Amino acid sequence: MRAAISGGLQVGASATQTLAGYTFVSKERGQIVTAFPEKFSFSQLPPYDRWEVFCPMARRLWGIFREQTKPEKVLRIATRFVNRIEIPMPIADIAEYFRTAPIISPEMPQTLAGYFMQLQLPQSDLVCMVTLNQALLASEDAGIAPFMLDMLDIDISDERAQIQSDESVWDRLETFRWRKNQIFEACITDRVRELIS
Numbered sequence: 001m002r003a004a005i006s007g008g009l010q011v012g013a014s015a016t017q018t019l020a021g022y023t024f025v026s027k028e029r030g031q032i033v034t035a036f037p038e039k040f041s042f043s044q045l046p047p048y049d050r051w052e053v054f055c056p057m058a059r060r061l062w063g064i065f066r067e068q069t070k071p072e073k074v075l076r077i078a079t080r081f082v083n084r085i086e087i088p089m090p091i092a093d094i095a096e097y098f099r100t101a102p103i104i105s106p107e108m109p110q111t112l113a114g115y116f117m118q119l120q121l122p123q124s125d126l127v128c129m130v131t132l133n134q135a136l137l138a139s140e141d142a143g144i145a146p147f148m149l150d151m152l153d154i155d156i157s158d159e160r161a162q163i164q165s166d167e168s169v170w171d172r173l174e175t176f177r178w179r180k181n182q183i184f185e186a187c188i189t190d191r192v193r194e195l196i197s
Contacts, residue, residue: 020036021034021035021036021037021039022034022035022036023035030044030045030046030047031043031044031045031057032045033061035065035069037069038071040061040062040065042057042058042061042062046084051177055170055173055174059166059170062166062169063166066166073162074162074169075159075160075162076157076158076159077157077158077169077172077173077176078155078156078157078158078176079155079156079157079173079176079177079180080153080154080155080156081153081154081155081180081184082151082152082153083151083152083153083154083184084150084151085097085150085151085152085188085192085195085196086150086195087136087150087195090111091112091136092110093110094112094115094136095189096189096191097150097188097189097191097192098134098150098152098187098188098189098192099186099187099188099189100119100132100134100186100187101117101134102115102117112136113138114135114136114137114138115134115135115136116133116134116135117133117134117135118131118132118133118134119131119132119134120132121183123156123179126158126175126176126179127158127160128156128157128158128176128179129156129157129158129159130154130155130156130179130183131154131155131156131157132152132153132154132155132183132187133151133152133153133155134150134151134152134153134187135150135151135153136150136151137150137151152184152187152188154180154183154184156176156179156180158172
C-alpha cells in the first residue's frame with residue numbers, strides 16, 4: 001500500500017497476516033473446537049449431553065492437539081457450565097427460585113424485570129476460582145413469552161496449574177465438575193428443581 005503526502009514526500013506501509021489458530025464447528029453436533037499454539041478449548045452447545053459423553057470427546061481432541069503442539073505443561077485449566085432455566089412470570093420474589101440472588105432494598109419497588117450479577121468465589125480447598133454469573137433476561141422466544149430466562153453460568157478455573165501429565169489434567173477437570181454440581185445445587189431452590197425435573 002502506498003500513500004502520497006503533499007510536498008512530494010512518500011510514505012510506504014505494509015501489512016502481513018499470521019495464522020493465529022483454528023476454530024472448527026460441527027453444526028450438526030453443536031460442537032466447537034478452538035486450537036491455537038498456546039490454547040485449546042472444546043465446547044458443546046445445546047442440546048447438551050452428559051459429562052460422560054462430553055469428556056471422552058474432549059480427551060480425544062486434546063490428545064490430537066497435544067500430539068501436534070507438544071506443550072511442555074498446562075498453565076490454565078477451566079470448565080464452564082451455562083444453565084438456562086425458564087422462570088414463569090410474574091416473579092414476586094427471585095429468592096423463591098434462587099438462594100444466590102440480588103437483594104433489593106425494602107425501600108425500593110420489588111418488581112424485577114432483569115438483572116446481571118457476577119461473584120468471584122475463591123475455592124481454597126481446591127486452589128481454584130469460581131466465577132458465578134447469574135442473569136435474568138426476557139425471553140426472545142415468543143413461544144415462551146410468559147417466562148424469563150435465568151442464566152446460571154458457573155466457570156471454574158485454575159490459573160496456576162503447571163500440570164505436566166494428561167491424567168492430572170483430566171483428574172482436575174473431574175474435580176471441577178463435582179464442585180460445579182455442588183455450587184449449582186447450593187444456588188437453586190426446590191422451585192427450580194421442580195422446573196428442571
